[in-house]
Amino acid sequence: MNNSDIDNILNDLENGKLSDQMRSEIAKAIAVEKRKEEIWSKVASQTTARNSNLRFRTFMRYAAAIFVPLAIVGTIWAGDILGLFSSNSNGNAKTELSAPAQTDELVKDYSISFEQADLQTVVAELEKEFSLSGVRILNDGDSVLVTTSFENQPIEEILDELKIHFGLNFALSDDGFLTISE
Secondary structure: OOHHHHHHHHHHHHOOOOOHHHHHHHHHHHHHHHHHHHHHHHHHHHHHHHHHHHHHHHHHHHHHHHHHHHHHHHHHHHHHHHHHHOEOOOOOEOOOOOOOOOOOOOOOOOEEEEEEEOHHHHHHHHHHHHOOOEEEEOOOOOOOOEEEEEEOOOHHHHHHHHHHHHOOEEEEOOOOEEEEEO
8 A cells, every 4th residue: 555545545534435344444453553552662661671770780780890899909009008108116108018817717607516416526527617637636535525506716716615615625736637635
């Protein structure tokens, strides 16, 4: 159908020259066209909202990828600058950088619970949780059973508490060996 055919149909519609069936079909066509416009506008609005959300999430990912390293570098630089402005007894500026304190174990989340556990059970769990190099048991602590729990505590604190429970000395060497003695 070309534009002149459409114009002729519209003129016939205005002049009442179309049959009832033709008017009914035109009304259906207009309703279908309106429905298509509604559907396309909903699709367009949802797509725009989805694209906006996607653009925002993408922006936040890039912002985090840029901001986090800058924050880390800024923190390091702040420590360096503080060292530059600190002065020693002669009044000269000193640039002293200190390494962060090293601990025997990295901080990690864990939870250990013992209920009526003997020394062998406790030692086995400590070996598993803290990756000890080995254990030397010079005294087995007789038949003492302990009920206790530890959560995210340094191994030194755990060993101090076990010392009280078992009445034995717990010594952790620099090379990761645990020695248990009287």
